[in-house]
Amino acid sequence: MSHPELIVPNNLLDEFKSCTQLQYSGKLNIKSSEGHKWAFYYRLGRIVWATGGTHTFRRWRRQMAQHCPEIDIEKIPLRFEDISIDCWGYRLLEVLHEKQKIKREQIKFIVENTITELLFDLAQQANFASVSCDRNQEVILETPISLTNADMSLKQMQDSWKTWSAAGLANIYPDLAPVLRKAEQLEQLVSPSVYKNFVNFINGKYTLRDLAVKMKQSVLSVTRSLFPYILQGIIELVEVSDLPLPVTKGKNNSTPTKLKTSLAPLVACVDDSPQVCKILEEIITSNGLRFIKIQDAVQALPTLIRDKPDLIFLDLIMPVANGYEICAQLRRISSFANTPVIILTGNDGLLDRVRAKVVGSTDFVTKPVVADKVMAVVRKYLQATSTAKSTSSAADLSLGH
Incomplete structure (x- = not known):
């Protein structure tokens, strides 16, 4: 039986090799x-x-739980701007090290495991889709705490992928979460203790990588042990959302103990198109924010009033109630007087813009939606809203200090 070989595009391998040979600094x-x-x-x-x-x-949480169990992530006070930069995870490790909360050796393990994990994902993706590369020297991490040999990492990537594919797992993504679909059938196949573990952990909440850490095994061994049940349809692998870090919202308090900690900002999308909602959800959640979708215009107002999102994307053209009407109704409610409402439209006409402004919209995003434009708008208005609500933050581990 033959197994799929690692087919990483030459331009990708060449790019990694060039960065090493040129002693490149940057992204x-x-x-x-x-x-x-x-x-x-x-x-x-x-x-x-x-x-x-x-x-x-989710990956940063998992690495911290594995290598820094003494740190309670939920008690780290963070501002939205602390986790909005691309290398936020590294900066957090730096701050924790400076404050003597974690040791250099712990950071070394986290950095190496993070790089290994992402290289594996890249290898798996490169087998099913083409990739493009570009260099950017705008961000250079000075005085790095840990340095990884790129050539050695690439070899490890190739070895781990060969082992993974040889086990028949080429099409299994480690970031998928197993969920038990046929409990009765499983109960007949395994012992009561094994069945209990399956019920407790195979619930769609933990990815294969999460389970590996919980069980103190490699993700390969965990996946291989579940694979027969996946083939039988007893277990299904499903996509799960990211797990944002808690974000602190200050209220001009001078001590961290008085700060209220909440989840990351909530972004809502009111659009009857499942495709638009899915794309927006991927963009928003991958940037660490929470997301809700509302595809029924009739349910838009009661759902928004109940969940009170920090920012709303609103489609103009929907059956029963259109975006103009919903926006006008929102602006009559005091709690939504200053909530950013971003209009989604496929028609970037002047008339639409004028009418949307009249009913109180904040800005426009034209379809098809793309990540850069969406996040530019999100960062612009969420930061503006945050500044208006709070003029200072005294977070003990804030990256701004």
Whole structure:
């Protein structure tokens, strides 16, 4: 039986090799034809840090739980701007090290495992989609805490992918979460203790990588043990959203103990198109924010009033109630007087813009929606809203201090 070989495009391998040979300092940005993005940070030809993929926050949480169990992530006070930069994870590690909360050796493990994980994802994606590369020297991580040999990392990537594919797992993504679909059938096949573990952990909340950490096994062994049940349809692998970090919203308090900690800002999308909602959800959640979709215009107002999102994307053309009417109704409610309402439209006409302004919209985004434009608008208005609500933040681990 033959197994798929690692087919990484030559331009990708050449780019990694060039960065090493040229002792490059800066970012190496990689993008797949399916829209997945990765960034590898170099310092003098060695990889310092890596970001991107599907679960940026979930991955950082997992690495911290594994290598820094003494740190309670939920109690780290963070501002939105602390986690809005691309290399936020590395900066957080720097701050924790400066404050003597974690040791250099712990950071080394986290950096190396993060790079290894993202290289594996890149190898798997490159087998099913083309990738493009470009270099950017706007961000250079000075005085890196850990340096990784890129050539060695690439070899590890190739070895781990060969082992993974040889086990028949080429089409299994480690960031998918197993969920038990046929409990009765499983109960007949395994012991009561094994069945109990399946019910407790195979619930669609934990990815294969999350389970590996919980079970203190490799993701390969965990996936291989579940694979027969996946083939039988007893277990299904599903996509799960990222797990944002808690964001602190200050109220002019001078001490961290008085700060209220909440989840990341909530972004709502009111659009009857499932495709638009899905694209926006991927963009928003991959940047660490929470997301809700409302595809029924009739339910838009009661749902928005209940959930009170920090920013709303609103489609203009919908059946029953259009975007103009919903926006006008929102502006009559005091709690939504200053909430950013971004109009989504396929028609960037002057008449639409004027009418949308009249009913109180904040800005426009034209379809098809793209990540750069969406996040530019989100950052612009969420930061403006945050500044208006709070003039200072005294977070003990804030990256701004």
